[in-house]
Amino acid sequence: MSYTMFSAFEFKRKDTYIHKLDPRTKMFMTIVFMTVALLFTTIIPLLITFIITLIPILLAKSVEEWLNSLKGTTILLVFILVINSFIRDLNFALAMILRLIVLITAFSVFFLTTHPDDLAQALIQMKVPFDFAFALSMATRYVPTLAREAQTIMDAQMSRGLELQKGGLTQKIRNLIPLIIPLIVNSVRRALSIAESLESRAFGAIKKRTYLYQLKLKKNDFIFIIFLTLYLLLMIYIKIYSPLASWMEWKFPL
C-alpha cells in the first residue's frame, strides 16, 4: 500500500518529449498549473484545467504511474468530499476535489519526469545554495528507500502479531507506534552515517564548485514556456474580467 503511493512520485527514466524538457521549464509548468487551479472554484473551469493538465501526463506516457498517485490519495479525496459537502455543498466539494487532483497531477508530472540530480542542478543554476539543493536531491533519492523500509518494519511487526486494522480509531493510531519509532530511529541513524560518509569524501572542502553538466534551455523549452504563459494569461484574463459564459457557471441542480 505505502509503496505504490510513493512510487507515484518516483522518477522513471523514459524517452519522451516531457522527460527531455529542462527541469526549470517543468517547474514553471507546475507553478502555472497550480496557479490556474487556485484561480477557480467552480466545476467547469476546473474540469477544463484538469483536462489541460492531463496533456503533459499523456505526453510523458506516465498515465499508469499518475493513476497510482491518485489511488494513494483516495482517502484524502473522500475526506475532502465529505467535509466540504457538509460545510458548503456538493458542487463546491466536487470543485475542491478537482482542484486537488490538478495539484497532485501537476506535482506528480514534475517528479515522475525529472531526475533528482537534474532538479538539484536546476536549483543551483537558479542560485539556490548548493547545500540546500543537495539536501533536496538527497531527500527525493531516499523516498523509495524509506518506503521499502516501512514495508519491512510492517512485516516484522506483523510477524509479532501486530494487527493494524484491529480496534477503534485510537487503537488504530496506537498500532502505528511500533512502525513509526523504528522508522524514525533508523532514519536518524542513517542520516548520521550519511553525514559521516559525506565528510569522509571531503564534502564542502571547496567553496566554489564546478559542475560537469550545465542545463541549457532548448527550442522545445521555449515553445513550451510560450504556450504555458499564454495559457496562464488567458486564464487570469478570464478570471478578472469574468466573461464567463453562463455554461461555465453550470452546477449540479441541488
Next chain:
Amino acid sequence: MIEVINVWFTYPNGTIALRGISLRIRDGESIAIMGENGAGKTTLVKHFNGLLKPEKGLVLVDGINTKETSVAKLARKVGLVFQNPDHQLFSTTVEDEIKFALKNLGFPSEEIKERVDWVLKFLDLERYRERSPLSLSGGERKRVALASVLCVKPKILILDEPTIGQDAKQKRKLGELLKKYQEEKNTVIVVTHDVEFASKYFNRIVVMARGKIIADGPPNKVLTNPTILEESSLSPPQVTVLSHEIAKKINNFPKDIVLFDELLNEIIARLRR
C-alpha cells in the same frame, strides 16, 4: 509441519523470486536454507508465516492454507525473526519489547510474566531487562529481537541471517540455544550464508539458486558437493576443504566431512592402523 507445494512468487516490480518450490518440513527438524544473494531465501521464509502469499501453488502450515488465515493467527505457531533488529525494536525497555508479541497474541498477564522471565534467562539477557533496546550493541539488539519472537514459544522458529554481526562466542552460544530449542520438539529454520554454522548445528541443508531448490539433504552430502557449492556461490566448510586436500594425497580418504570432530576421528583412526 510445513508443506510447500509448487510455489511461484513474483514481486510487483516483476522479479520472479520463486519458481516452483516444493518442500516438506516435518516437526522437530532443523534446517538451514542457503544460497547466493537474491536466490529467494527470504522470500520463501516469508511464505511460511503468511507475510507473502503464493501467486501459484500452496503453503500449508499444519494443514492450514496460509491464504485463508492471517499473519497474526500464524504468529502463535510460526515465529519469524528478521535480519535487522532495528526493523522491530521500538519499546522503552527490553522487557516491554518482549511483552509486545505476547500482548498482541492475547496471553494472560501471569503467563506473560512467566514467559518473559523464561526467555530472558534462556537467552542470557536478564541484566538488560530494564535497559532500552535501542541503546544496546548490535549483537545484543539481535538477541533481544530473537527474544521478542522466541517468547511466544513458536512450534516453528525461523531466523533470517542470525549470525551476521555476532562474534565467534555469540555464534556458538546461539547455535547451542537453537539446538536446545529444537530438541524440545520444535522446528528451527535459519537462512544463512555461514557454512560452518549450518553444518555444525543443522541436520538438513536446503540450497536455493535463482528461485529454485537445487539441493536438499544432510550437510555432509550437500556442503561437500563442489557442483552444488559452485552453483550457489557458497564456499565449502574449511574442514571439507582440508579433507579434500588430504584425499588428493591419501587414497580412500573420505571427502564428505563437514565437522571438525569427524575429521579428527578419521585421522586418528588412520594413524592407529
